[in-house]
Amino acid sequence: MAPTFGRGAMSNAWTDIKSTDLVIVMGGNAAEAHPCGFKWVTEAKASRGAKLIVVDPRYTRTASVSDYYAPIRPGSDIAFLMGVIRWCIANDKVQWEYVTNFTNAALLVKEGFGWSDGLFTGYDEEKRDYDKADWDYQIGEDGFARVDMTLQDPRCVWNLLKTHVDVYTPEFVENVCGTPKDRFLQICEMIGECSAPDKVMTSMYALGWTQHSKGAQNIRGMAMLQLILGNIGMRGGGMNALRGHSNIQGLTDLGLMSNLIPGYLSIPTEKEPDWQTYMSSREFKPLRPGQTSYWQNYSKFMVSFMKAMWGDAATEENDWAYHYLPKLDVPTYDILRMFELMKQGQVNLYFCQGFNPLMAFPNRAKLTEALSKLKLLVVMDPLETETAHFWENHGAYNDVDPAAIQTEVLELPSTCFAEDEGALVNSGRWLQWHWPGPTPPGEAKHDTWIMANLFQKVRKLYQEEGGVFPDPILNLTWDYQDPLDPSSAELAREMNGRALRDVADPANEGATLVAAGKQVKNFTQLQDDGSTMCACWIFSGCWNEDGNNMARRDNSDPDDVGMFLNWSFAWPLNRRILYNRASADLQGRPWDPDRKLIEWTGEKWEGYDVPDIGVTSKPGEVMPFIMNQEGTSRLFTRGMMRDGPFPTHMEPFEAPIANVLNPKMRGNPVSRVFVDDAEQFATSEEFPLVATSYRLTEHFHYWTKHNKVNASLQPEFFVEISEELAAERGITRGGRVRVWGKRGEVWAKAVVTKRIKPMQCDGKTVHVVGIPLHWGFKGAAKKGWGPNTLTPFVGDANVETPEFKAFLVNIEPAAEEPVA
């Protein structure tokens, strides 16, 4: 599997949004969930008359300041986006020069690739997987992908795309999405204007797109549209994932997932028993002549990582201690799989750090059953969480029998991020250093202190008792001044990397590029001969010999372009807009002179941002998308996505209507479904209402209910329904309701609102029930439930994000809640 850059980050930056002409917020609610960042939208509106479009099942506070709003049925965004692409193609709203040269539109695809009935070729129903052999380019005798730059060949990506989107007519969109046709067409018109080289749209999205069984394809859909409009790499453009927690971007960057190594390198699989096999599928050769294909440097990043981990124990002779790395026997040990294994009794100890899964993960009954099977649960958290107290009876709020649960629970009080020193990576990939706030209360310890102390104790046990394979633990580099309390500065310097011996300068014979012991300048100095170490290559440059670049606080912004190059440090290489080479045409002239970013001087690239291309790479020869083998961006993704090279309409696992492309198909046909859960998907006959879940400005997840001020601002769990549904079910404003689904039931106060309206989809009236997520049985707020008693245990086919945003329920008036 090819690692991808920016697995959900902003391609641009918050400060860049002010340069846009059109903002589309679809799959998010930035005004409420990202209120500080949203000021840049307000700025764009005020300073350059930018317009704002919102597409959301609910009329949100973002919608309330929009220029145009359209409703959409939860889980139907692919149909909408493919509909917009179809409309743009049909109405010649295409940035042709960009599409032809900077995307893979001209590349020819194998004859065997095709689709029918909502499925691509190669589907195996039993395996719930595709054979992807034909989802690829035609390769010529020269070893390069074949092209037709005139876009005439029926097998070129462009013509396949055109045929693929043909079914998504405005009528199809209206029928599937419930979005009135006139609203859809008005949005198409607004978006279409941004195909002009000097008009730019930005896409701001978050969980409204990711939390679906085809979340990754929702995002692909918009990325493709942005490419067709020529908006990637442009100031005021891009694909902008608005990340959630203050450092969730840092979490992904540092590879805190079972299949990742820091910097989007990947953990080996069982099929890669040795280093040569592992490397053979990672250092991608260019697929078009003269292209960069930057992953050819993979071994430099990987070897430097191995040296950071195991120092002298990682040598060329032992393939850099490759045998120390675990080998995955399944694609990932994602959280859904871990809870499934726990439920099957295959996990003894669960170490839960900064996570409250009983509140945050789907199907509470299953989670409770899983946690009850553990021998030991360790929770490391500054707060008392529901997860740590899952065994307590709280009446209907947590209806368990403590006597029947044998799991031992240990709580390790940790500090919270505001009490720590370190860098938080924001959505725009900026590593911003921060300094500790208040002194931690009581016995609370920093996470690093707890981890270091645990590690030293475990290492001592291995030293004394051996064990099956002690080497990776015994040889782990741990050269911190205080081994029981590594400092944030030491960790950051390790992520930047340094020379372990003198590194020769390849461009200057006899000269030294980096002297032994010195910090490398950035990742371009990393080597694969063991002479450098670096714990996270994309962060390299954050703390070099110039000092802590993340702590920089110079807010000057020459010509008011929104780059702020001397404020903090952005990965990679302090670049603020990814793919910025694409902001200029084939000759290297900015598409929009008023929105110049970088340009070709005749000798090199220069401008306001750090060029995203070799500074002397000639325009017209080296294409802008250097991370890809093609040198271009991808309208067609070959075999990278498990569920298709193009996004195709799929219904949620629990949907009010059948998939109109294939009525027999449920959900995403390649999403992983565990046996017991398959029996638990509801049908619309039993549960006719579509539920979706979201956050409120006044609360942050499950922390702020511990705070009396927030708890009084939003005191009580509620659900939101339309006036029409309320009337139909005899529900009164502020009345109590019971909401139930296939997996459980909750009681809530009813907020009856005009902000949600029934929709017409495939001949049915579809009602939406909105469920905010902030209540539980701990803290200062009144006890409540949130949505996850009801949500299904299934996730996205590519990344396993649970399907929190579209599931089925029913609702009825209730006298009062049955609380013990």
Ligand SMILES: Nc1nc2c(c(=O)[nH]1)N[C@H]1C(S)=C(S)[C@@H](COP(=O)(O)OP(=O)(O)OC[C@H]3O[C@@H](n4cnc5c(=O)[nH]c(N)nc54)[C@H](O)[C@@H]3O)O[C@H]1N2
């Ligand atoms: N105040 C506050 N701010 C927060 C948080 C918080 O708890 N409180 N949490 C943070 C975190 S961790 C995250 S990840 C972000 C999340 O940020 P967002 O994703 O913006 O927040 P949500 O409220 O989950 O959902 C956004 C919107 O998606 C809509 N939606 C639901 N289903 C669909 C659909 O199928 N299609 C479309 N187009 N829209 C749909 C919902 O109606 C909702 O308005 O917020 C962060 N910010």
Ligand SMILES: Nc1nc2c(c(=O)[nH]1)N[C@H]1C(S)=C(S)[C@@H](COP(=O)(O)OP(=O)(O)OC[C@H]3O[C@@H](n4cnc5c(=O)[nH]c(N)nc54)[C@H](O)[C@@H]3O)O[C@H]1N2
């Ligand atoms: N139905 C539904 N479910 C959802 C969502 C949805 O939209 N709908 N959204 C999902 C999303 S996007 C997210 S991010 C999750 C959030 O789910 P969680 O991440 O589980 O929720 P939080 O309460 O934000 O954080 C977990 C814990 O981290 C602790 N913590 C804070 N700082 C520190 C620290 O420095 N160290 C340690 N050790 N702990 C710390 C907090 O006290 C808190 O108890 O919920 C998910 N669940």
Ligand SMILES: [Mo]
């Ligand atoms: Mo999140």
